[in-house]
Amino acid sequence: MDTARAAGPSPEIVPLPASFPSRYGVPVLSAVDVAIFGGRYFTHCMQCSFCRDACCSEGVDVDLLHLHALEAHADGLEARTGVPRDRWFTQQRSYDPEMPGGGSVRTQVVDGACVFRDRRGRGCLVHAYCLERGLDYHTLKPLVDCLFPLTFSEGILCPADEAEDGTLICLDTGPTFYRGVREELGYYFGEGLLRALDALEGGVPNPS
């Protein structure tokens, strides 16, 4: 799951009427791959009975802004997850001006799943920790996680690799990528982006 994708030329990419920075300043969206209006996925992840959290099997890119937030909750997260903080991330740190904080680290994969995935039940222990403490999950969960199965690259809002290449296990089982992530897009980028995307969505044939 969840790697900011390398952009390539696509006939489906159309410009937005303005540039839309995220609430963190970056990324700044200036175009969209209209494939976000066509592809579909299950959407209601915790109601899914067949995925077994497959989209968490490869870990996630954690932007440095959220890395610092996770570190500020390290004691509580260690207690909740049972995983010491020095096992949360790989050693590699990537620098990317599109990432909040200027770069990212990658969560460790342990026994075929992100180190933060709940091994006894379903879902994400970072998310569970936030809910249990009355925290907005956006405070600790990385941007790339919350936008999945959409992502961004070089200012383009686009499907994540798994949604693009057909390996996302719940493809074609629910609403469109855009409708599934629309609320998150509004949270990060504001109502102006939603108005622009709604207008573009109206011009794209709705797949049956």
Ligand code: SF4
């Ligand atoms: S941080 Fe949570 S939602 Fe993101 S990949 Fe890991 S377990 Fe899944």
